[in-house]
Amino acid sequence: MAAREYGQYSAVTRAMELVGERWALLIVRDLLVGPRRYSELAEGLPRIPSNILTSRLKELQAAGVLRRAPRSRVIVYELTPYGRELEPVVLALGAWGFKALGDAREEQVITPDSMTMDLRTAFRPEVAAGLPTTAYAARLGAAELLIRVDGPALEVVRGDGLVDLAFAAGPDIRRLISGELAADRAIATGVVEVLRGRGDLLGRFASTFHLAA
16 A cells, blocks of 8 residues: 555556655665665665665555565565666656756765666766777765776676776766766866776766766
8 A cells, every 4th residue: 555645546646656755766766776685775875764764665565666585594675577667767867856966965975876876877878889898996975886888788886896997086976977077177176086097088987977967
């Protein structure tokens, strides 16, 4: 049963009844990256009260959006095929929200899963298809991600590794992705710090990951 009913017979209304409660779509967003234990979901959503997380998980499970599954002696939550159908919805919502993102506030954080989905949102496979395979290590706030672009295919995982370019940035990476700041200016002004590899590849990154503000 939906936590709230709006009293309308409408597909959009029904969708909102299933995933429109506060925190629900953020849980879906993080599970689009991969299955997560309860503790991992709580860590990725640091402000969610534990009782609300428990309630949302039960509601989404009852709606057929996610399921509990045993993995290596622990229980994880994972999206069902029905739940995974929300991926284009979440990506489109992210692209829409980017236009109103603005500057980060001091108390706001970047998490590995949120940044992974932001990168998926900004990825332009039609541009990447014409570029050489490139691997990036990005330290974005507390998130450390290994990003591999192979033609129109994108892979983002946590960690570091052998890459063509490693760089660090904070929330102002938004200015590079939006095109507000060119790659060379991003480096010159300290918005992006090149850690190792070819700094000129930041321009390739900016062309591969782009969202209009």
